[in-house]
Amino acid sequence: MFGYYPEDFTPQERALLQPFVTNVDRPVFCLRNLPEVVKGALFARYSRSTKSLRRLLLDEFISEPESGFAAIVSAVGESPAAQLIAARQAEAFYERVLIGYGDDSVAELGGAHLACEGVSNIAAKLLEDSRLGLSPLEKSTRYVRFDLPGPDGYPYLREPVIMGSPFAARYVAGMDRLFATYSALLAPVQAWLQHQFPRDETTTPRAYRQAIQAKALDMLRGLLPMATQTNVGLFGNGRAFEYLIIKLAAAPFAEARALSEAIQTELDYVIPAFVKRARSERGRAYAAYLSATREQAARLAAQIDAELPPGDTVTVQLVDYDPQAEEKLVAAIFYPHLDLPLTAIRELVAAMPDHERQTIIAAAVGERVSRFHRPGRAFEEPYYTFDILADIGAYRDLQRHRVLTQERQRFTVVHGFVTPPELELIGVADQYRAALEQAAELVTDLERHFPHEAQYAVPFAFRIRWRVKLNLREAYHLIELRSARQGHPSYRAVAQMMFRAISAVHPALAAGMRFVDQRDYDLERLAAEQRIDQKRQQLEQQNGS
C-alpha cells in the first residue's frame, strides 16, 4: 500500500498477535477473536497514542497483567457467567482506559447482537424506534404465519394490567377471536388467489406457492392485534443500547419496563462497560425526565377540546415544505465546488432563470440507472413534513426508516379500519369486519380505564396517524423503495401519495425520482420470487460447472 512500511515485530510478537488480527504486516486489518471490551478499550487508546493498534494490543493489553487479557479472551465461548467474572476482574483497568478517553462516544466502541423473543408489537415498535446505532430485524407478517399456538394458546401478550382487571376474560376472548378468524380465513383466501391467479408455466411451484402465501398473509395481517408476539433481533453499539434501555424504562408499558431490565441484564454479560451508565443515577434520572416530560405534555394536550376530523380514508398530507427549496438545493450543489460563502452562492442562484436552475438539478441527479444511485448530500437541503393517516400495518413497515423524524399518535380505533377489497370478492369480509368490530368495542371500553394498555388490543387494520419530516434525499430512498412492486399495497399507496405531493409542489425536484412505481399489482411477491428462482438456477449451474 502507498507509503506504508510494515512494522517490526519479533517472531514471538507476531505469534502473539496473529490470532487477534487479520494480518500483521499490512496497514489495513481487522481485529478478530477479541471480546468487545478489549476491542473498545483498544480503540479508545488508539486515539490518544502514538503507537499503532497492533503495538498497543501487544504492549498495553496482551503483556499487561492488569488487563486480565488471557482470562477474558479464554472466557469467550465459555458460560456467560465466566465471561462476566473475567470482565469484572479487570473492570478497574478498563474503566481507567475508557474513562481516560473522556467522551460519551466511547460507548460506541463495543457492540452486541441482541434477540428479544415473544415481545408484543407494542414493544417491537419501541425497540425499533431508534435511529442511530441499531439495526433491527423482525419476524415478518408476510412470510410467517402468526396463528401457530404456543403453551398459552394463540401468540399474543396476556398484558398483566389487563389480565389483572375485570376485562381479562373479554380481552382473551377478543384476541382469540382475531387469531381464530385469521386462521380460518387463510385457506379460503389462498384458494381464491390460486383460482384467480393460476400458475403459468414460467413460474416454478415454489415461487408460486410463496407468492400466494405472501399475498394471503398480507391480506389478513389486519386481524393481528398489537399484542401479537414476535421476535426482534437488534445489532447495535453500546451507546445506542444505553439509550434504548433508558427509553424503555421510561415507557408507559409494564412490558417495556421489564424488557429494559432484561436487556440490561443480558448486555451486562457481553458489553458491561458500554451500557453501565443506563443503570447509573444519570440513566435513572434521564428515564424519569423522559417520562415526566411525556406525562406533562399529555396533561396539557388533554385540556384541548377539539372535534376529531373525519378520518375514514388513507391520507397523506404535505403540511410543510420550503418554497425556496430549489434555490437552496442548487446553492448546495455548487457549494463544494466554490470558495464562496453559502449566502453569496444563494444570492447568485436566486438571480438565475428557472430553466437554468432546473438544468443544474438534472445534472446533479445524473444518469441514475437504479434506485441505489442516490444523488448527493445537496439533496438533503429541501425538507418536507407529512401528516399520514394509514393502517397500522403500513405504519409498522414505514416506521422502520431511520434517516428522518417520525412520531406517531396512540394506537386507537377512532380512525376506523381498512378492509382489503379482495376479501369482499372472496365473500369473507363480513367475518373479517365482525372480528375487528368486536375488538374495537373492547378497545373503546379498555381506553376508559387503561389508556396505555388498551393499545395492545388494537388490530393492525385500524388506522393510525403519524408525522414524518424528511429531506429530499431520504424521500428518494423511501418513496422508490416503498413503491416497489414487491411491497405491501398499503405502504405502496402511501409512498405513491408522497411522491405525488412532492411532485405537485416541486416538479423539478421530484423529476429525478425515476424509480417510483405507480402501478398496482395482483401478486406483489411473484416477480421477486421468480428472480429468486433465477438466482438459484444460476448458482446451481455455477456449482455444477
Ligand SMILES: Cc1cc2nc3c(=O)[nH]c(=O)nc-3n(C[C@H](O)[C@H](O)[C@H](O)COP(=O)(O)OP(=O)(O)OC[C@H]3O[C@@H](n4cnc5c(N)ncnc54)[C@H](O)[C@@H]3O)c2cc1C
Ligand atoms: C420488501 C421489503 C421487505 C422487508 N422485510 C423485512 C423483514 O422481513 N423483516 C424486517 O425486519 N424488515 C424488513 N424490511 C425492512 C427493512 O429491513 C428496512 O428496515 C427498511 O426497509 C428500512 O430501510 P433502510 O434501512 O434502507 O432505510 P433507512 O432506515 O431510511 O435508511 C436510509 C439509508 O441510510 C443508510 N442507513 C441507515 N441506517 C443505517 C445503519 N445503521 N447502518 C448503515 N447504513 C444505514 C442505508 O443506506 C439506508 O438505505 C423489509 C423492507 C422491504 C422494502
